[in-house]
Amino acid sequence: MDMKSGNNSPVLADPVPANKSRLGMRSQLLSFTSGSSACSSGSYLQIPWKKTIPGKLDDVRASGWLDAMISSSPPHKKPNKDAGVECSSSDSDAVYRSWTLRYPSALAAFEKITKYAKGKRIALFLDYDGTLSPIVDDPDRAFMSEEMRSTVQSVAKHFPTAIISGRSRNKVYEFVGLAELFYAGSHGMDIMGPDRVSDPVDFSSNRVRFADKQGKEVNLFQPASEFIPMIDEVFKALVDNTKEIEGVKVENNMFCVSVHYRNVDEKSWSAVAQLVHDILKEYPCLRLTHGRKVLEIRPVIDWNKGKAVKFLLESLGLSNSEVVLPIYVGDDQTDEDAFKVLREGSQGYGILVSSVPKETKAFFSLRDTSEVMDFLKSLVQWKQSAANL
């Protein structure tokens, strides 16, 4: 893959000036980013990992990380600063209701949505955690209910449906377990789709075609494949460096590493942030995104859930917005890239799953996973009744 910045490349330009090389030491990582890689120039050299001594916490405060960590997965009651007490739940309800004037409930606006979808084919994109399965303390136990599974299964019978998750593709497939869907893991950096119908850009070097277990031709697209060894290295370093902090969980999601602090005492959040910050200083080709009580480290390539949606629409031959209505349902910051693509291209609808008001690029909202299920069931019923007309 051409890793220089360019129209066809998903890789961003070198984020660090060439004179800021890593102490002039050569790295074992150079071997897999050979050629013209922006990240394999001097700026990409790595020092062998050494244990980080937590540095100045000013770094994480100044960069706004701590604020973002505190506001991710916000509490259900809003503290009232003036009175020093929490707002009552009826106050929060009123705030939520007024927020839904801007982002109406997709259930309440169902007729409007289906009116717009008339004569079009709906394509569904579903996030996993917080959308199909409720948020739980242990990421390994984020199971979806059987009812939700069969709802997703029937939705997929009527509409092309893809899961787009921050988890590794294999892991999210294990949780969902439905072979009839398309899957994009690692925030869209690992897409298993149909054999491509058309594609506006040349991704040939990142694409592998093969037949799946059912003999169906599939297309595996991994725009960040060169980063796997680096991600492994960072994963191991973070497991090692955070082991003294109780409650931290580090997850290897193949093309990204998730550092969970949901079960960490709030007093230690800054230490978690500092350790991640220190790692990122050593790996200029990686960057941070925030999720729900999770810090996510991923390659700096210009690829995200929004690009994955576009890619899948192309691959499925569904990119003509005159005849296709894509709907994306998701709950966290990384889903905003997909909402943005749909809104800015006037292409389809984003639906934010949130029980608290949030700034979003979505058009509609749903409170929680049970409303997501109701919405999916309504789509199936609507489709079935339209077929009977």
Ligand SMILES: O=P(O)(O)OC[C@H]1O[C@H](O[C@H]2O[C@H](CO)[C@@H](O)[C@H](O)[C@H]2O)[C@H](O)[C@@H](O)[C@@H]1O
């Ligand atoms: O894109 P998603 O499918 O929403 O995945 C985003 C991250 O979800 C998982 O973490 C979140 O859910 C956990 C289980 O409910 C919860 O414990 C954690 O606090 C949340 O951040 C997953 O573990 C991550 O790897 C995903 O990136």
